[in-house]
Amino acid sequence: MTSDNNFEIFLSTLPGLEPALCEEVRLKGFRQPKAVPGGVVTLGGWPEVWRANLWIRGAGRVLARLASFRAVHLAQLDDRARRVPWGSVLRPDVPFRVEASCAGSRIYHSGAAAERVEAAIRGTLGAPCSAEAGIVVRVRIEHDLCTVSVDTSGELLHKRGYKEAVNRAPMRETMAALFLRQCGYDGGEPVLDPMCGSGTFVIEAAEIAARLNPGRARHFAFEHLASFDAEAWQRMRAVRSGRTPAFRFYGSDRDAGAVAMSRANAERAGVSDFTEFRQATISEAVPPEGPAGLVIVNPPYGTRIGDRKALTPLYRALGQSLMSRFSGWRVGIVTSEPGLAHATGLPFLPPGPPVPHGGLRVSLYRTGPLA
Known part of the structure; x- marks a missing residue:
C-alpha cells in the first residue's frame, strides 16, 4: 500500500462483464479505472473504498490492496507478511481470517500460505483469528507474485439488503x-x-x-477496520442523491x-x-x-x-x-x-x-x- 490515499482498489465481477463494470466505475468519477481479468482496478484512498461499496452497482466485492511482493518459499512469505503495516488497517480487537489461492507458483499449498500470513498478523498485531470472522484477508500468489488485500465489503454486494423473497435461479x-x-x-x-x-x-x-x-440499506466489513472514520462515513451516506x-x-x-x-x-x-x-x-x-x-x-x-x-x-x-x-x-x-x-x-x-x-x-x- 503506497499511502493512505493512493492505493489499488479492486472491484470484482464475473468474467465477461469487466468492460461494463469499468465503464460504470469511470462514469462514477473514480481515478484511472482499468479492466483486468475478473474485475476493475482503480486508485484511491479509504473514502474511495467506502464510496465504491456504496455507489457501484456492478461490483461483487471491493478489495483494498495492502501489499504486493515476490515470494518463492514459505519462509520468505512469512518474512514479507510481517512487514505489512497491519495495524493501519486491521484492529487488534476484531477477529480476522485469511483465504489464500496459489497458481503457477513455487508456493503451491494455499492452506500453508494462509497459515503463514495468519501467523504474521497474530504475531505483529495480536488480532484473533477465527474461521467465522467477518474480516477476510485475501492472499493471491500467482507466478510467485503475492498480492495481499482486505475484503472491505463483507457479504457480496448483490445483497442490497431488500430482497427477502427470491425465485429459482435468481439473477444477481x-x-x-x-x-x-x-x-x-x-x-x-x-x-x-x-x-x-x-x-x-x-x-x-x-x-x-x-x-x-445500491449500498444504502446494508453494512460493510470496512466498518470494522482500523482505517474506518464513522463521522466521515455518516456524512457520505447522508448525501441525498435521489x-x-x-x-x-x-x-x-x-x-x-x-x-x-x-x-x-x-x-x-x-x-x-x-x-x-x-x-x-x-x-x-x-x-x-x-x-x-x-x-x-x-x-x-x-x-x-x-x-x-x-x-x-x-x-x-x-x-x-x-x-x-x-x-x-x-x-x-x-x-x-x-x-x-x-x-x-x-x-x-x-x-x-x-x-x-x-x-x-x-x-x-x-x-x-x-x-
Missing part, C-alpha cells in the same frame, strides 16, 4: 445492473420485463432512474407468486411508487402508454436437450409479441442457448461475451429499436 442484482448498462440503459427511459421473477431487472432499473445508492424518475418500470409474470414477490421486494427497496407488477403471460405483454424504452428478460433456458426443445415455443411467442407490439423498443434477452435466442426471430446485434451464471454460461442478446 450486480449482474442485472451490468446487463442493463450493456443495453445502453442509463435511467432515462421506461423498462419492461415480461418474465420478471422476483423483480430484479425492474427494481434495479427503477433504482438507477431514482439515483438510489430523484423521482420521469418514467415507470413494469414487470409481469404468469406466476402470481412471482408478482407478489416482486411487489414485496420493490416495497422494501423503496421503489414501489414507480414500479408496476401484474400477472400476465408472454402473449399478453403490451407496451405501456408513453415513449418506447427497453424490454429486458431472463427467460428459462433449460439445462437438458429436451428442455431446450420444449422451450422453443415460449421463445417464439416472446419474439412474436415483441415484434408485433413493441415498435421502437429495444430488447435484451439473457440466455445460455443461441438456438433459443434465434427462435424469437428478433434482429439481434452480435451477442455479448458468455458470462457464468448458475453453472451455465449465458450471453446477452440485444437489438436496436424494433421496426
Whole structure:
C-alpha cells in the first residue's frame, strides 16, 4: 500500500462483464479505472473504498490492496507478511481470517500460505483469528507474485439488503445492473420485463432512474477496520442523491407468486411508487402508454436437450409479441442457448461475451429499436 490515499482498489465481477463494470466505475468519477481479468482496478484512498461499496452497482466485492511482493518459499512469505503495516488497517480487537489461492507458483499449498500470513498478523498485531470472522484477508500468489488485500465489503454486494423473497435461479442484482448498462440503459427511459421473477431487472432499473445508492440499506466489513472514520462515513451516506424518475418500470409474470414477490421486494427497496407488477403471460405483454424504452428478460433456458426443445415455443411467442407490439423498443434477452435466442426471430446485434451464471454460461442478446 503506497499511502493512505493512493492505493489499488479492486472491484470484482464475473468474467465477461469487466468492460461494463469499468465503464460504470469511470462514469462514477473514480481515478484511472482499468479492466483486468475478473474485475476493475482503480486508485484511491479509504473514502474511495467506502464510496465504491456504496455507489457501484456492478461490483461483487471491493478489495483494498495492502501489499504486493515476490515470494518463492514459505519462509520468505512469512518474512514479507510481517512487514505489512497491519495495524493501519486491521484492529487488534476484531477477529480476522485469511483465504489464500496459489497458481503457477513455487508456493503451491494455499492452506500453508494462509497459515503463514495468519501467523504474521497474530504475531505483529495480536488480532484473533477465527474461521467465522467477518474480516477476510485475501492472499493471491500467482507466478510467485503475492498480492495481499482486505475484503472491505463483507457479504457480496448483490445483497442490497431488500430482497427477502427470491425465485429459482435468481439473477444477481450486480449482474442485472451490468446487463442493463450493456443495453445502453442509463435511467432515462421506461423498462419492461415480461418474465420478471422476483423483480430484479425492474427494481434495479427503477433504482438507477431514482439515483438510489445500491449500498444504502446494508453494512460493510470496512466498518470494522482500523482505517474506518464513522463521522466521515455518516456524512457520505447522508448525501441525498435521489430523484423521482420521469418514467415507470413494469414487470409481469404468469406466476402470481412471482408478482407478489416482486411487489414485496420493490416495497422494501423503496421503489414501489414507480414500479408496476401484474400477472400476465408472454402473449399478453403490451407496451405501456408513453415513449418506447427497453424490454429486458431472463427467460428459462433449460439445462437438458429436451428442455431446450420444449422451450422453443415460449421463445417464439416472446419474439412474436415483441415484434408485433413493441415498435421502437429495444430488447435484451439473457440466455445460455443461441438456438433459443434465434427462435424469437428478433434482429439481434452480435451477442455479448458468455458470462457464468448458475453453472451455465449465458450471453446477452440485444437489438436496436424494433421496426
